[in-house]
Amino acid sequence: MSFPILSVIIGLPVAGALVVLTLRRTELVLPVAVASALVTFGATVWLLVEFEVGEAGFQFVEQATWYKPWGVGWHLGVDGISLLLVVLTGLLFPIALAASTSVTHRPREYAAAMLLLEAGILGVFLSLDLLVFFVFWEVMLVPMYFIIGIWGGERRVHAAVKFFLYTALGSALMFAGILALGFLGGGDAGPTFDFVKLLDANLSHTAQLWLFGAFGLSFAIKVPLFPFHTWLPDAHVEAPTAGSVILAGILLKLGAYGLIRFCLSLFPEASVQLVPLLAVLAVIGIIYGAIVAIVQTDVKRLVAYSSVSHLGFVVLGIFALTTQGLQGGVLQMVNHGLTTGALFLLVGMIYERRHTREIGQFGGLATVMPRYAGIFLFVAFASIGLPGLNGFIGEFFVLVGSFLSLPAYAIVAAFGVVLAAVYLLWAYQRMFTGPITVEENRGLRDLGVRETLILAPLIVLILFLGIYPKPALDRIQPSVDQILQRIEQTTTYVVPDLGTTGFEVPGP
C-alpha cells in the first residue's frame, strides 16, 4: 500500500489541535496553530502536484473495511471535484488563523477548535464512505458552533444555536437517507455505505426522488439555497472574522460539493427531473441575494448576502448539467472562497480599528488608508467578475453552460452580475471615496505588513486564476465529464454541447 497521504492530511490538524491544547504559554498558541495549518497546507499542495491530470476517477485511494455486518469502512479518495476544494481548505485555514490575533479570550481552545474544524472539513471532502462522510459532516458543526458561540459578536448565542439547529435538521434527514440508501444499494450482500459500490445500485425512480430530497435538503441548507438561507446572515455577522472566512470560504462549498458528489452521481434520474426546481431556486437566490445585499447598512451583512447570490451561480452551474456549467460551478466555488474570504478578512481588519461595520460610519477612507482601499477595490472587482480576475472565468463558464441547457434562467442570472456591481461598487463609493465624513476615521492607520502578507496569497491566486485558469479547469474537467456520462447512460438526458446545439433558439 502506498503512503496514506489522505489520512495524514485529515490527521495533521487533529495532531495540531492536541499539541495546541497542551501548550502552556499563551503567546505560542497562535504561531503553533498557524504552523500546524501550514504543514497541512503543504500536504495538500503535495497532493495537487502529484495529482494525475486527465484521470477521471479517484486517486490516492485508501480503503479498509471496519465492520463488515454494517458495510462501513475507511474509504478515502480525491478527484477533480474535491482536489481544488481540499487545497482551498488548506490555504484558507493558516490565513484565517493568522488573522486571529485579536482573539484574547481562551486562545488555546480557539485554535484547537479551528484545527478540529479543518480536520472535519477535509474529512468531508475526502471520505467516500457515506457513514464516515456523515460523521465528518456532523462533527464539524461542533467546533463551528463553539467558534461562533464563544468568540462571536453580541448576539452570538442566538446565531450559534440557529446555525447548529438549521444544519442539524438538514443532516437528520440525510442520515435517514444514508441508512436507507445503504440497505437499498447493498442488496443481498448486506448493507454497504461505500460510495463507489453504491454508484452501481439500481434504485427505483421513487426511491431516487425521496433520497434526492433527503440529501438535497441537507445540502440546500448548507449552500444555502433560497429559501433555506436565513441562518447565514446571522451566523456570518456574529462569527469572529476567521469564523466568517471559513464559513463563507469553505463551509458553504460543502453543500454544493455534496450536490455534485452525491445527488448528481447517485440519483441521476431524480437530478434530471428536478433541474427546473433547483434552477429556479438558484436564480431566485442570485437575484434576491443581490437585491438584499444592496440595501444592507452593515458591510459584513452585505458580504454575507452576496454569498447567497454567488452560491446561486454555483448551483445554477451544477444543475445546468453541462460540462461548462459544472466546471464553472466547481471553479466558482474556489473563486468565491478566495474573494469572499478576502472580503471578510478586509471587513475584519476595519472592524478591529473602528469597532463598527456600519457603512454610514465610514467615508473617504481612501485618503487615510490607500493600500486598504486598493486591495478592497481589487477584491470587489474580482467578486463582481471583472475580466482578467478569477470571478469572471467562473461566472462566464456558468452562464455559458446554463445558456446551453437553460437559456431563460441564464439570461435572468446574468442580471446578478450587474447587481453585484451595484452593491459592491456602491458600498465602495460610500466607504472610500469623497472627503472624510467622520472625524474618528482621520487617524486610522493603513494595513500593516502582517495584514498585507495575510492577504497577499489570496490576491495572487485571484489574479492567477483570472489570467490562466487552464490548470484548474484541466483538473476539474475529466471528473465532471464522468458524472455527465453517468447521467447520460442511466437516463434519457443528452448533455448539450457547444458544438452540437450551436445557437438554436429553443421553441416556445
Add this chain to the structure above:
Amino acid sequence: MTILSVAPEVVIVVAIVMLLMVDVQWHPGHRWWGVAAAMGLTGATVAVALQWSQYRGDAGASFFSGMIAVDGFGAFAGMVIFPLAGLGLMAAWPLVRSQGGRGAEFVVLTLIAASGAHLMAASANLVMLFIALEVFSLSLYVLAGFTRERADADEAALKYFLLGAVASAIFLYGIALVFAATGTTSISGVGAYLTGNVLLLPQGVLMAGTAMLMVGLAFKVSAAPFHMWAPDVYQGAPGGITGFLASGAKVAGFAALARVLTVALGDRITDWAPAVAVLAATSIVVGTLLALAQTDLKRMLAYSSVAHAGFILTALVAGSSGIPDMWFYVATYSVQVLAAFAVAAVVSGPTEGRAPLSDYAGLSTRSPWLAAVLGLLMLAMGGIPLTAGFVGKVAVFRSAIDADYLWLVIVGVIASVAGLFFYLRVIVLMYMQPAGEGAGRIGVPAGARVVLAVAATVTVIVGVVPWPLLEWLRNAIPL
C-alpha cells in the same frame, strides 16, 4: 457448572451479610462499607465475566429447573450492571456519608438492586423474572426516598412505589394470561409452544397477556405513555442516587423486555412489533417535546431518558436481530446518564433533589472539567458523531430500517434534532453565559471524578472505535 449460574448473586449476598455483620459488631464506618461493596461488585463482575467466557453465543444453558438462564445475554447485562452499581455508589458516596449510620443500608440496598437487576436479565422463567423485578424495584423505592427528612424525596418514593406496584400487578396479570394461553411460564417454553402448537384459548388471551407484559416493563424503562413517574421521581430523589436509579432501571428493564419479546413471543413478532414501534415513537416525541420545556437539569434528563427509551425500543422492532444494537445503546447510554446525574449531584449537592439549570451558568469557569464532561455527555446524548451516542443511534436506526420501519427512523432523526435544542442549551449556559454573583469554584469529590473519567473515556473510545464492542455484542444473545 451449576454454582457458576448463581455465583454473581451468591457473591453479592455474601458481601451484604459481611457488611452488615461486621458493621453491627465493630462499627468500622463508611470505609468498610466501601471495601465490602467493592469486593462484592468486583466478585460479581468476575463471575459474570466467567459466565460470558463459557456460555456466550450459542453455548447458553439454563439451570435450576429452567429458572436461571446463563447465556451471553444475561452475562453481558451483568457486566454492565455490576460496574454501573459500583459507579453509582462512587457518585453517591457523599450522600452515603451524610446519612450517618444509615449509610450502610444505602450500600446494601444498592447491592440488592444490582443483583435483582442482573437476575431480571438472567431469568429463564416468567415467575423468576417477576421475583427479580420486585427485588430490584423494592430496593429502588427505598433508595429514592432515602433522605427521609426531605418531603419531596418522600413524595418521590411514594409516587414511585404506588405506580410501580400497579405496573408490577399488571405485569403479573400478564404472566397469568400467557400461562393460561400456553400452559407454561418458562420463557423458552412459551416460545416453543407458540411455534409448535395451535392456541386452545381465544387469540385475545395471549394478546392481552403480551400487552400487559409490555406495559409492565415499559413502566420500568419509562417509555411513554408510562413515563409519568420518571420526572417527579428523578427530581425528588437525592442527587447521588438518581443516576443509578435511571441507568439501572434501563438496563434491567430492557434486558427483561428483550428476552420476553424475542424468546417467549418471538413467533408473534408481527403482533407486537407495531405496538413496540408506536411505543417507541410516542416515547421519542413525548420525551423530546417535554424535555424542551424544562428548567431543571434533572427533570430535563428525566424526559430525555423517556426519549432515549424510545430510541432503544426502536431496535426491538427488528426482533432478535436488533438485540446487539439494543445492547449497544443501553450499555453506552446507561453510563452517560449515570455520569450526567453525577454532575448534577456535584453541582447541586448530593442530598438535594432539585438542580435548576440556572446553577449551571458559567460552569466552565467554575469547574472546567465538570463542564467539559457534561458538555461531552450532552453531545453524546444528542447523537453527535465521535461519541458513543452517535454509534448507538446508527445501530438502532439501522435495525429499524432493516425491519422496514422507515417512518420510525424519520420520527427518530427529526426528534434528535429537536433534542439537540435542550442539550445545546446546557452547553450554552455552561460556556457562553457568565457565572452568577458569588459563585465560586466547585470541588469535585474523588468518587465523582472516577465516574466522570470513566464515562468520558467510554463515551469517546466507544464512539471512535465501536467495532470491538459491536463484534462482542453479536454473542450477547438470549438463550
